[in-house]
């Protein structure tokens with residue numbers, strides 16, 4: 153006979169399990185669900201983190217704000233970019249570029265023990281071209297970004313004339329200084345600093361170009377911080393028929409990879425009593441369009457000491473020249489060649505050691521051109537060699553025109569008689585200087601550089617003819 157209690161136990165079995173096992177099953181179930189939940193959460197977290205990483209691949213050690221100027225602080229979050237940035241102190245020559253370390257004895261007024269080589273010593277004809285201007289005193293090869301502030305502070309050009317605060321726009325991390333002096337308004341700060349004496353403006357800045365000048369501290373996206381470029385590119389776009397261009401809102405990422413450099417590597421002048429920094433692009437970016445702008449506004453940098461011509465000094469028009477070349481046309485930006493990607497472990501980072509790409513052909517060129525390194529260097533140097541030859545011939549011709557005008561002046565020719573030859577000198581010299589001052593020795597746009605020199609040579613010829621009749 154079966155025990156009735158057995159029966160009741162029998163009935164209370166669940167899925168054939170006696171009640172004493174229920175607890176074990178329940179516990180196992182709870183553990184299972186917990187493990188499952190943990191697994192799913194971990195997976196979700198992982199996916200989320202990967203997504204975050206793709207959007208924002210940075211591990212933050214310190215909080216960066218829109219007032220963090222010191223690049224060493226940014227370097228805590230981005231050690232690789234910072235280390236490369238510091239290497240811009242390196243000095244290494246290439247055939248036509250780079251820079252050579254020249255030892256010098258420090259003095260009280262200039263404590264530098266190493267400077268870049270003098271361009272005036274390399275080519276004394278430059279002194280004839282700039283007679284009467286500060287550039288005829290001291291003009292050197294440019295070197296790495298690490299030196300920009302000290303080279304500007306101690307150039308002899310500071311001692312022959314009183315320079316304005318405007319100079320620091322392109323030689324220092326000036327973004328927070330502008331905001332501070334403008335009470336939060338970048339443009340007001342810009343205007344305040346422009347008007348100062350250089351020595352006073354210099355006290356407002358501390359670092360060469362730094363992370364904050366090119367990056368938004370929250371997103372690390374590229375951004376434009378320089379008022380003169382914001383205004384200049386708006387004028388250039390208006391010349392193309394695009395009104396009210398707002399660079400930070402409208403530029404594509406690839407455009408930004410050139411524009412951040414174009415904040416400084418451009419032709420410029422100081423406008424009016426306020427010494428406002430202006431990029432003269434309202435007629436376009438080409439050398440002759442810029443010359444037409446200066447002719448229309450009647451601007452001159454100085455009066456030539458030997459001929460009396462109202463002269464212009466062209467300065468580092470890398471952006472304008474690049475914009476006329478085949479690489480720009482193909483969408484290749486400054487950063488593609490001067491800050492190429494390199495692989496570090498699983499990530500691709502941009503090489504912040506900004507320098508001559510010919511010192512880094514493997515990363516700078518061979519990603520696009522599957523050609524041996526020596527062949528690529530040779531192609532670049534062939535372009536540069538031809539440009540150098542044209543430059544020398546044009547420079548000789550210009551030097552002759554300067555000599556001819558000087559002779560006519562000494563022989564009693566009056567201002568009226570000299571007006572046309574002087575104007576030809578002004579124009580020929582600016583175009584010649586536009587190619588000379590551009591730092592790629594023709595590489596950025598070889599055909600355009602040749603065209604501009606050809607125009608210069610023609611103006612020299614017309615100047616000499618004008619002296620004859």
Ligand code: HEC
Nearest residue numbers: 246248249250413417470471474479485486489508591592
């Ligand atoms: C297709 C590649 C390429 C692009 C794009 C490019 N450059 Fe260059 N750049 C070069 C080469 C090559 C040289 C010559 C370097 C040399 O002679 O050592 C050069 C030279 C220079 C120099 C002088 C460097 C030195 O060491 O003397 C500066 C400054 C410069 N470029 C700035 C710019 C800026 C600014 C832009 C964008 C507006 C730009 N480059 C776009 C390839 C490029």
Ligand code: HEC
Nearest residue numbers: 291292293294303304307315318319321322416417420468
């Ligand atoms: C629009 C930006 C800009 C402004 C404004 C500017 N610079 Fe520069 N400067 C540059 C760039 C870019 C270079 C590097 C290319 C070169 O040397 O051609 C440079 C190079 C230099 C150098 C090193 C090479 C040399 O010429 O001996 C000195 C010194 C210098 N600048 C002084 C000054 C002084 C002084 C002022 C004010 C009168 C000034 N800069 C204003 C952009 C600028």
Ligand code: HEC
Nearest residue numbers: 250294295296299300303322361412413415416486490507
């Ligand atoms: C705030 C202004 C500023 C910005 C922005 C800037 N540069 Fe420069 N750059 C300079 C000055 C000034 C020098 C010359 C420093 C000196 O000679 O002391 C220079 C020098 C250089 C050199 C010569 C380096 C060498 O070793 O000879 C190269 C190449 C260069 N810049 C490329 C670039 C590129 C590419 C960008 C954009 C990614 C850029 N620069 C952004 C002002 C600037």
Ligand code: HEC
Nearest residue numbers: 223226227230233234237361362363366409412487501502
């Ligand atoms: C003259 C402008 C300039 C300065 C100064 C500058 N960067 Fe950059 N940086 C760039 C450019 C251009 C890129 C490429 C961005 C792109 O392709 O969208 C970049 C990219 C980056 C990135 C994204 C990852 C990568 O490497 O491509 C980080 C992080 C970064 N920079 C950190 C820094 C830090 C830290 C400093 C200061 C030590 C600094 N940058 C200074 C121009 C600059």
Ligand code: HEC
Nearest residue numbers: 478479482484488489509510516517520521528531532598
């Ligand atoms: C992001 C890609 C890219 C990079 C980086 C690049 N190039 Fe180019 N290069 C091009 C393209 C695209 C053309 C145009 C070719 C065409 O459309 O047929 C070109 C054209 C040229 C030409 C022929 C045009 C001329 O000016 O005579 C030379 C030479 C050249 N590149 C050399 C170089 C060198 C040297 C470097 C490195 C400093 C370099 N390129 C970096 C893409 C690149």
